[in-house]
Amino acid sequence: MAARRSRSDASSALSERQRFWLKHIRAAERQGEPLKRYAKRRGLSEHSAYEAKRRLRQCGVLAPATSRRPASSRFVRVVAPETGTPAAPLRVHLASGAVLEWAEAPAGESLRELIGWLR
Numbered sequence: 001m002a003a004r005r006s007r008s009d010a011s012s013a014l015s016e017r018q019r020f021w022l023k024h025i026r027a028a029e030r031q032g033e034p035l036k037r038y039a040k041r042r043g044l045s046e047h048s049a050y051e052a053k054r055r056l057r058q059c060g061v062l063a064p065a066t067s068r069r070p071a072s073s074r075f076v077r078v079v080a081p082e083t084g085t086p087a088a089p090l091r092v093h094l095a096s097g098a099v100l101e102w103a104e105a106p107a108g109e110s111l112r113e114l115i116g117w118l119r
Contacts, residue, residue, distance in 0.1 A: 014061065021052030022061060 014022065028038035039049040056062040090111075092100040106114065 018052065018056065018061075021049065022056055024049065025053050025056065025062065 024038065024042070024044065025035065028035045031038070035049050035053065036046050038044075039046045053062065057064055089104065090102045090106070094100070
């Protein structure tokens with residue numbers, strides 16, 4: 001099995017077009033600007049920029065993608081209602097953008113089990 005090339009080795013074997021995109025991707029990162037906005041402001045194709053980024057990751061020139069949200073913003077603590085309070089509707093927004101809704105919140109243990117399964 002062949003050893004994976006280091007990033008410096010991989011970047012030296014890039015085509016002119018790959019080096020073009022790598023320069024722009026790194027410039028966007030240095031400026032802390034989303035690639036979409038960076039490309040749009042410079043008249044570059046957003047699709048091509050993201051496709052180039054994907055391919056540069058595949059060949060090991062760029063680091064693999066990481067989560068954009070810090071772990072602390074992914075989970076909201078759930079507090080069980082006091083005993084004897086009327087059932088209330090429940091809505092859960094997932095990081096994927098999906099929304100789960102119940103007309104009546106499930107029992108505390110069921111809710112904890114569901115949230116544990118979704119994590």
